[in-house]
Amino acid sequence: MPDRSVPVRLSLGSEPPTQATAVIADWTVLERLRRAAIGLALCWSLAGVSLIIPGLHFVLPPLLLLAGPAVFVWRFVTRASFKEVKGVCPRCKVERTLGMSGKETDETNVFCDGCGNQLTLRVLAVK
Numbered sequence: 033m034p035d036r037s038v039p040v041r042l043s044l045g046s047e048p049p050t051q052a053t054a055v056i057a058d059w060t061v062l063e064r065l066r067r068a069a070i071g072l073a074l075c076w077s078l079a080g081v082s083l084i085i086p087g088l089h090f091v092l093p094p095l096l097l098l099a100g101p102a103v104f105v106w107r108f109v110t111r112a113s114f115k116e117v118k119g120v121c122p123r124c125k126v127e128r129t130l131g132m133s134g135k136e137t138d139e140t141n142v143f144c145d146g147c148g149n150q151l152t153l154r155v156l157a158v159k
């Protein structure tokens with residue numbers, strides 16, 4: 033499914049907010065299933081690998097085995113997620129493309145690669 037762009041506002045403290053464009057990936061059922069299966073496989077693989085770590089082999093494998101299905105469900109129900117945001121950072125005033133991830137929400141945070149500040153991203157348009 034093609035990505036879509038939505039207008040967003042980037043803000044940081046007392047700096048004047050700037051307009052930007054966020055790219056959002058809408059996942060199809062097959063893509064969501066693939067992403068969920070990869071997350072599950074990763075958790076269970078790490079559980080297997082952590083068996084050889086002395087001390088932690090009592091804690092990590094059970095936690096990762098339990099986390100696997102939770103990750104599967106979480107990634108499967110995520111219908112859309114942020115990919116990147118293009119715009120001017122309110123602090124460094126430079127046009128940047130900031131990589132990001134996470135479930136699509138009306139408000140989230142993104143880190144500027146230049147100044148390292150955590151910017152507040154607010155979606156302006158309704159889906």
Ligand SMILES: [Zn+2]
Pocket residue numbers: 121122123124125144145146147148149
């Ligand atoms: Zn910045």
